[in-house]
Structure formats: C-alpha cells, structure tokens
Amino acid sequence: MVIIRVGRDEDAPIPWATYADGAITDSGRAADLGALSAMRVFSREDVTVAAILPGEIAAYRVLPAPPKQQSKLLSAAQLLLEDELAAPIEDHHVAVRRDETAAQIFAIDRTIVDTLLNRFREKGVTLNHLTVDYACLGGGEDRAVLFAEPNRLVADFGSHAFAAELEIAKVALADRLAALPDAKVGVYASGGSFSDHSRYERLGDGDDKALFELAGEAIGERRAINLLQGEFRAPRKTVIDIARWRRPSLLAASLAIIWMVGVIADGYRASRIAAHYESEAARIHREAFPNAANVDIRTHARGVLGAGGDASFLLIADTLGKALVQHENVAIDRIRFDRTRNMFVFSVRSTSDGEISMFQQTLASMGATSAETGGYRRSGAYWVGEMTVTI
DSSP states (O other), X not given: XXXXXXXXXXXXXXXXXXXXXXXXXXXXXESSHHHHHTSGGGGOTTOOEEEEXXXXXXXXXXXXXXXXXXXXXXXXHHHHHHTTOSSOGGGEEEEEEEOSSEEEEEEEEHHHHHHHHHHHHHTTOOOOEEEEGGGGSOOOSSEEEEEXXXXXXXXXXXXXXXXXXXXXXXXXXXHHHXXXXXXEEEEEESSSTXXXXXXXXXXXXXXXXXXXHHHHHHHHTTOSOOOOOGGGOOOOOOSSOTHHHHHHHHHHHHHHHHHHHHHHHHHHHHHHHHHHHHHHHHHHHHHHOGGGTTSOHHHHHHHHHTTOGGGOHHHHHHHHHHHHHTOTTEEEEEEEEETTTTEEEEEEEESOHHHHHHHHHXXXXXXXXEEEEEEEEEETTEEEEEEEEEO
C-alpha cells in the first residue's frame, strides 16, 4: 500500500509512506504529486494507493440501528446531516460504513473529491482509497484516541470524532471527556502537553509515521471509511483474487456454450440442406438419363461435357480461359451453347473495341473461329456486345 497525506495546500510537500505486512517499509516527502507519481511503486498492479484528508473538511455522525437497505440508509444519512452542513446536502458527497450495530456517516464537499481525483488522474495514478485522518485512529466509546500535532488535534471517541485547530479542539475535547468520565484516552503526541494527566496514556509520537502506521492498519482491516463510493467508486485492486474474474469467466463460458450450440445447429441445418440438394440432383439425373441412373452424377456430367464432338464444352472453356489471360481488359459475362448450330455465344465486355478485336485474333490462333453478332456498343465505361465461337 502507498499512503499519501493530502493537505489543503496543493503546493505544499506531500508526505508519503509504503506499508506492507503491518509495518512502514519506506517513507518520505515529495515536492508535489508529479514527483510522487514518478515513483516506480505506482506502476505495480498489486499496489493499493490510499490518500488521507484532514478531518476538518468532512462531517461525521453515527446512525444507530441503521436500515438494512442501502438506499434507505443513504436517505437517512442525508437527513441526519442536512441541518448540520453549511451548504446544501446536494452539494455534498455522502459515504457510509456499516458495522454490526451502527453506521458511520461522512459528508464531504463533492468538488473536493472530484478535484482530488482529477489531480491524481492527470499524473497517471489511480486512487483506490480515500479517507480522513480521524477515521484511522481506532477509538471507541470506552477508549478514545487523540492525535496531537503542533497546531491541531485529531480525536476519535467512537460515536464522535473531530479534527480542529488546537484552541477550538480543546473546547470540544473537554466536553467529550466530561461526557465520558470512565473512558481511557490514548494519545499520540510529540510534546508533553498530554502527559500531566492520569487519564492520558501515551501511545507514540504525533508525526506522519505514526499516522501512516495507524492508517495502514485501519485501511487494511477495512476499519477506515473509503469515501470513494457511488459516483466516485474506485476500481478494485487485488494481487491474487480470482473472484473478480468469476463473473467474466462465467459469461465467457456461457457465450462459448451458446456459440458451440449455434455451430452444431448450423452444421445440422447445413447437412440437411446438402442432403436435400443431393436427393433432388439424383432424382433429376435419373429422369434425364435413365440409362445412367446408377452412375455417379459428377462422373457422368464430366463425360457428357467432354464428349461434345467438335464443340466440347470443356475444350472451349479451356481455350477461352487461356485467351483471357492475355487480355486483362476483356471479360466474358455469359456463355450460351446453341446446340442446333453447334456453336457458343459469348457476351463480351471490354474497355475498348480494339481490345475485343485483339481477343478474337488470339482465339483464332488457338483454333477457335469467332464472329460478331450485331457489333459492339458503348455502355458507360465499357464496350459490350456478343460474339459466336466455334471450334
């Protein structure tokens, strides 16, 4: 996992850390998002990219006994936060995280999320998880967690959480501690301001490394809200997770089965058509040649065509083909055989009448006598007409 801490100032250096196997493996500060995206780790397919926003820009409430239906839960969440936001609820993106007994509800200005995602996309980075800092602390009703920085305080009391500048946070903190007199309070702080009270238990420094460790654990265990829901839903990433391929695989298998059934059906239909043509050809052959009823149709046809005396169809076809090879601009559209006069009649098409004359000369050199039948006429880009050929 790559964890990035995003502030309000786009020009400020960006703290980052890589998290794996429950610990920070590397960390640092990048001059900007462009410098950060140049890291080789972002090109890996098995890396989850997570960003932490300052908690001040998100509203947070807890809804006990939430509706089971997601659409009803979102409607209830919007009603719960509507009166507490400085802008209309329609301008906010609402995200929820449900557990066994309650639902955590977060609201954030939609333009903030949209702008942040666009910044990442412009640098070629896909953001998979977006959360806020107080959602990573892991506090509860019986154990609050504070994260103290030089100028601000982040607090998580389970059903209540906030982040604010230090002077404002002290007022909210006093109210919460008074409401929860028996709750233990763990503190991440670099200074000694929280060490003079028996209720406070120091857990570590209030620096980026500590927050990244908390965030890595909370995101890995899915305890930290992912604001990328609904219209901002992030693409899923996994290292070895065949489940995401299960649906496409089933679809592909179904399509393959449908295709195979179609091929079998087409083959069966084609075989029936072929059998029908075969039986009809045999019937016609028996009627036309009763003396050759038991002879193979193809063998008999070749024998008839090749035994045409002076006007063999196969001979004239062979002669015609050899002549056409020498005259690419001449085409034969139709051939008819006049049995009474023992001659063939060709429909000829050519780009020029001179080419037709040369074609006739070629036929004569091959032993075929040709003659025009009515001359040739211009039809569009071609000269067309008919000629008789005898051998």
